[in-house]
Amino acid sequence: MLKRKNDYSVIVYLENESKPKKWTYVHKLNGFSLFLNKNHPTWEYMNVYERRTRKFLKRFKPNDFIPPFINN
Numbered sequence: 001m002l003k004r005k006n007d008y009s010v011i012v013y014l015e016n017e018s019k020p021k022k023w024t025y026v027h028k029l030n031g032f033s034l035f036l037n038k039n040h041p042t043w044e045y046m047n048v049y050e051r052r053t054r055k056f057l058k059r060f061k062p063n064d065f066i067p068p069f070i071n072n
Contacts, residue, residue: 004027004069005027006025006026006027006051007026007027007050007051007052007069008026008027008029008032008048008049008050008051008057008070009022009023009024009025009026009048009049009050009051009054010022010023010026010029010032010046010047010048010049011046011047011049012036012040012043012045012046013043013044013045013046013047014040014042014043014044015042015043015044016042021040024051025051026048026051028068028069029048029060029066029067029068029069029070030066030067030068031068033046033060033062033066036062037062043062044061044062045059045060045061045062046059046060047059048060048070057070058070
């Protein structure tokens with residue numbers, strides 16, 4: 001079985017920003033949400049995609065429980 005490594009691309013929508021920010025190589029989603037809370041505290045929601053297939057997986061908001069990985 002392949003190791004999970006940088007499986008996600010994430011698009012984050014920030015308050016008072018006209019364009020969303022995109023991160024292409026995201027490993028653990030819960031760690032990424034901690035990064036957002038610290039460096040971009042005005043984030044409104046993030047859309048998570050499978051990096052290799054670009055398939056939409058899930059949307060998270062700041063107060064949601066965010067697991068490290070999404071089971072497909």
